[in-house]
Amino acid sequence: MAHLCRMKIVCIGRNYADHAAELGNTVPSEPLFFFKPESAVLHQDHPFTIPEWTQDCHYEVELVVRLDRAAKWIEQGHASRCYTQIGLGLDFTARDVQQQLKKAGKPWEKAKAFDGSAVLSREWVPLTELGGDVQDLRFSLLKNGEVVQEGHTADMLFPVDALIAHVSRYSTWKTGDLLFTGTPAGVGPVQSGDHLEGRLGGRTMFALDVL
Ligand code: ZN
DSSP: OGGGGSOOEEEEESOBHHHHHHTTOOOOSSOEEEEEOGGGEEOTTOOBOOOTTOSOEEEOEEEEEEEOSOBSSOOGGGGGGGEEEEEEEEEOEEHHHHHHHHHTTOOSHHHHSSTTOEEEOSOOEEGGGGTSOTTSOEEEEEETTEEEEEEEGGGBSSOHHHHHHHHHTTSOBOTTOEEEOOOOSOOEEOOTTOEEEEEETTEEEEEEEBO
16 A cells, blocks of 8 residues: 555544543534554554553544545635545554643643554545445444444534644645544453454444454
8 A cells, every 4th residue: 555655644632522521521622633653553454462551552443534635725615525535443542641641731642643553444435335425424343242432423523524624724635644533432441352343334444453
């Protein structure tokens, strides 16, 4: 996947009210974003290794949008021109480390940008095949065969096009960049031996073991 060699990953925090509430956070007045480096990507169903420096590593399943054109200062009304492909991913988060950083008013990168923290689905699905409306997609995460997270993109606080427009004011979108659009409620810890499976509509988008 040569196009992945030069890209950035933009992740959105607190984009579902029920998830913001479960972590005791207020709902943001504008999109909250952060970056993961390319070295964070875990591809194609590789196993995930929990870093030894965290005791509370959480899964967060998220709809992922791949930009297939560049965009700077794009308006929300034009943002849908920038993508056609939809994926699913996990934003692995060292929650204990993140809580310490948040309390200290420090950036989250140590808790969010580590190796393997950005799981990507094995396929990208044309939005047209999913019904054409990015705000009407259902996705879920199963842990050891049980559903632990269920999301519907209609519940986003900021819709995909608003996220793309907002980020483009600060950072130019390049072809191949990825947008993790935030996680719904139900986040929780992983343990060695867990099996995680992400679904978008009826499709299994990724499946991986936790080591
Ligand atoms: Zn997230």
